[in-house]
Amino acid sequence: MSKHDVRSGFHELTRQDTACCMKEQAEEWLSHCVEDDEFSSSASLHSIDLGKRIATNVYIGCLDMYAAFAIFLYYLCTFETFVVFFNTVVATTAYYYVNDMNASPYIFNYNLSWTLVTFAIISPIIMQTQQAYNRRESALLLIAECKALMVNFYMAHRQWIKPEKQALVPPALINRSKLIVRGIMYELCEMLSLPTITRGRHRFTSHGINESMAQQEKELLLRTRIAVGLRHLHGQVRELKCHGLTEGEASRLYQYLWMINSRVLSLVNIKMYRTPQATRSFTKVFVHILPFF
The missing domain is CATH 1.10.287 (Helix Hairpins)
Structure with missing residues (x-):
């Protein structure tokens, strides 16, 4: 075929x-x-229209270039970027003119070791970037597994029970399981979409602490809803056992629920525990200081 x-x-x-x-x-x-x-x-x-294909490729290429510049301006042109750029320009320009005004051209000369640059900036940035991508890949895998487990849990209500007993399962029970499954995934998505509260300002500034406290209350509410939803799913398994679900199949569903809970907690940990603040602050300080040397 x-x-x-x-x-x-x-x-x-x-x-x-x-x-x-x-x-x-x-x-x-x-x-x-x-x-x-x-x-x-x-x-x-x-036959392929060569002219149309070239025009399409040019048009798509222009769109990709526009998107690249737009993303660069939106995500990378931040206040810290302008501060680092300003420090670099000011330090280089000031040293150039100060050396011209002094008799000795080496008054501000400093032999900066590249080992220091590698240790202070390059290595931490590489480590942080690698950790960020590892967290991203792990989170995507956990989300996919959560979705797969939820789908299998829901399909147990529709397919696992013997055909002669499946008709006796109340439609309200199936619809309730579908509602709970979708509700848990929506709440999980909402929690993972919350702004991060693991920056240094959330620990050492009053504004950041207040922002962190407000965020933690919302996060606690979402985590509580997810926990309550998982508890209701356990009750759904008990109801299915009353309508013909075997003990072995019920045990498998309980295992699914444990796996879902484990993956939800792993996603929460990835969300909350990000790059160590000491490493982030160390790199940020040296990025601002080294242009003057």
């Missing part, structure tokens, strides 16, 4: 269930998918 035949058959097989989940948008989306497949299959038989 060709790729087009496989996808068309899969769309027909899942059309009804997908339409129930996505309402009216599913039918339109699926029809577009089939049309796109037919168009791509027929288009592959024709």
